[in-house]
Amino acid sequence: MKQLQMLDLSLNNLRGTLDTCLGNLTSLRYVDFTFNFLSGNVTPFIAQLRSIEHLGIAFNRFEGIFQFNILANHSKLKELLIGNMKVETENPPWVASFQLEVLQICDCELNLPTKIPTFLSNQSRLRILDLSGNNLVGKFPSLLLMNNPNLQEVYLFHNSFTGPLELPFDQNHRMDQTKVFSISNNKLLGNLPYNVGFFFPRLETLDVSNNKFDGPIPASIGEMSSLVELFLGSNNFSGNVPDHILNRCFSLQTLMMDNNQLNGTLLSAIRKLRLTGLTASRNNIEGAITDEWCQHELFMLDISHNKFSGSLPSCFKMPAYLFLQGNNFTGMIPELFMSNRSKATAIDFSENKFTGTIPDSVYKLWSLKFLLLAGNHLQGQISSQICQLKLINILDLSKNNFSGSIPACFSNMSFGNVTTPFYITDRAKFGPRPDLAVMQLITKNLYLSYRSDRFQLLSELDLSCNELTGEIPHQLGDLHGLHSLNLSHNHLSGLIPESFQKLENIESLDISYNNLSGQIPFQLQDLHYLAVFNVSYNNLSGKALDKGQFCTFDGSSYKGNPYLTWTNCKSDSSKPPPLPTLLHDDEEEDSEIDFNAFYWSFATFYVMALAALVTLLWMNPHWRRVWFYFAQVCLQKCFGQFLHGLQF
Known part of the structure; x- marks a missing residue:
């Protein structure tokens, strides 16, 4: 097919090297191999494509350094896509x-x-420029914007640009064609330019998140009438939530301003906009979720770790991602509120003051994967209806007042037994991912944050710090994908189930502070990924396991079990004995040591030793002279300076 002009093999699972016969396709004008697993050296093939206009070789496993000088004679080249490679554009020199x-x-x-x-200083026709993820250093390259007035999309995120963001200030320079401007995850600082709205009048996406910008949010942003997505998160912006953003940004759908120092309320944003995504976590925003919020059908709402209060209105429409953690919400969780959304994915109401029971409508959210209600005042028994949430990955009901037994039907829930598509976890993509939610989880005793493309790989069941009773259901051992299980600080009794042996992916197992008895099942030594293990303060007996991962656990994992002994594999030492207890005066008489006999025997030995020394010196003149000579030398060394002074 020597006349072939277009070859598109992108987004497959192709492996191996490029066949040498591809060099015969000299008529190719469009070639795209992006997102495969191809290897080898791609340079000889590209060098022969003199008619090429579009070349995509990004995100493969090509080897060696890609030298840009092989493109010096490719005069028709218009589109070039390179990713996940070693690239040299300077040496040897080329034009x-x-x-x-x-x-x-x-x-x-x-x-x-x-x-x-x-x-790039000689390029003037660029429409799309993406230099993201290259760890580029230096000041922000404003010259690229000046030389390419037709730029439509600019991606410079995930680099190391420093200093202020400098934009031209005269009236003759505007980027009228630019729709996307993303500079997130750099080290830019200072105020965001006050004329940013004038310079990008038709911008649809502005992403300046994860930098070090401070001061107020520029009022000129309100002039961007076409703005759809605005990302201001993880900076140091201060002041009230700016109403001026809302003046003309009537197209705004996504507003993310989390991790700043903003104050005030969100009432203006709720009244004037029709948002689908709103994140404002970790600020100082206050207020309540009123009936005015009910007009929005949000896909994601994250207002965690603020100062919100009050109860939730029943008319509020359930978003797919809802994070209210770390506020002062009170009252019961409304039934209607929870039933308005059938595609709910994540709910986090942790660390609030909700009361009552879990609404029955929660159990109908069949698509729910993450339910976190920890740190509230919820009570009642954990209904077996919760097992209808078969897709659940993370369930955290800790730090409440739940009572009764643990439902055995938990084994019917997924808890990690779900395969995530490879393109979500293993493949990169051009452009930022503004649609990712962030969730805070306690994993292996650490409080960590995870993005939604990662926390879907986690699985956790946490029922700790409640009033649960009864035995641990042996069916929990069927949760093969579970990574973390925490049943501590309850009133559970009975034995540790031998079925825990089947928790082949478990990394953290905490069943401390209960009333468990019996021995630790020896079958648990097959849990090869176990990193945190705690059975302290129970009534366990026998000897703890000392093979596999159990060699890494010390006494803190077993303390509070008076009939349980353990061995530290590293030092091969047994459980240390308790420290001796000091005796009171009234207990000294019962001591095993007779101090009167001790004093008399010591005095007798001292007198006998002194008498033997005097007898030896009196009977032997030689040893007597040696003794007096030794005494004279000692006196001279110890008091010689003092004795010398007395002679004068």
Whole structure:
């Protein structure tokens, strides 16, 4: 097929190297191998594509360093996509004969030490520029914007640009075509330019998150009438939530301003906008969720760790991701509120003051994967209806007042037995991921944050710090995908189920502070991924396990079990004996040591030793002279200076 002009094999699972016969396809104008697993050296193939206009080789496993000088004679090249490669654009020197319209160099080792490619200074027709994930350093490259007035999309996120964001201030420079401007995850600081809204009048996506910007949010953002997505999170913006953003941003659908120092309320945003995504966590925002919030059909709402209070209105429509953690919400969780959404994915009401029981409508949210209600005042028995949530990955009901027994039907829930598509976890993609939610979880005794593309790989069941009674259901051993199980601080009794042996992926197992008895099942030594194990303060007996992962656990995992002994494999020492207790005066008489006999025997020995020394010196003149000589030398060394002074 020597006349073939277009070859698109992107987004497959192709492996191996490129066949040499592909070099015969000299008529190719469009080639795309992106997102495969191809290896080998791609340079000889590309060098022969003199007619190429679109070249995509990003995100494979190609070897060696890609030298840009092989493109010096590719005068027709317009679109170039490179990713996950070692790239050298400077050496040896070369001159570009092409004018690119699309350039994407992503997640590469670019020009070590990293710097902006110099050939870009001669490019003036760029529509899409993506240099994300290359750890580029230096000041923000404003010249790229000046030289390419037709830029539509600019992706410079995940680099190390420092200093302020400098934009032209004169009236003759506007980026009228730019729709996406993403500079997140850099080290830019200072105020966001006051004219950012004037400079990008038709912007649809503005992402300046994860930098060090401070001060107020510029009022000119309110002039972006086409703005759909605004990401301001993880900076140091201060002041009240700005009403000026809402003046003309009537197209705004996603507003993310979490991890700042903002004050005030969100009432203006709720009244004037029709948002689908709102995150404002970890600020100082206050207020309540009123009936005005009911007009929104949000996909994601995250207002965790603020100062919200009051009860939840029953008319509020359930988002797919709802995070209210760490506020002062009170009252009961409304039934209607929980039943309004059939595609709910994550609910986090932890660390509030909710009362009552879990609404029955929760059990009808069949798509729910994450339910976190820890740290409230919920009570009652854990209904077996909760097992209808078969897709659940993380269930945290800890720090409440739940009573009764643990439902055995938990074994019918997934808890990690769900395969995540490979393209979510293993493959990169061009552009940012603003749709990712963030969840805070306690894993292995650590409080960590996870993005939604990662916490779907976790699985946890936490029922700790409640009033649960009865035995631990042996059916819990059927949760093969479970990573963390915490049943501590309850009133559970009976034996540790031998079925826990089947928890093959368990990393953290905490059943401390209960009334469990019997021995630790020897079958648990097959849990090869166990990193945290705690059975302290129970009534366990016998000897703890000393093989496999159990060699790494010390006495803190077993203390509070008076009839349980353990061995530290590293030092091969037994359980240390208790420290001796000091005797009171009234107990000294019962001591095993007779101090009167001790004093008399010591005095007798001292007198006998002294008499033997005097007898030896009196009978033997030689030893007597040695003794007096030794005494004279000692006196001279110890008091010689004092005795010498007396002679004068």
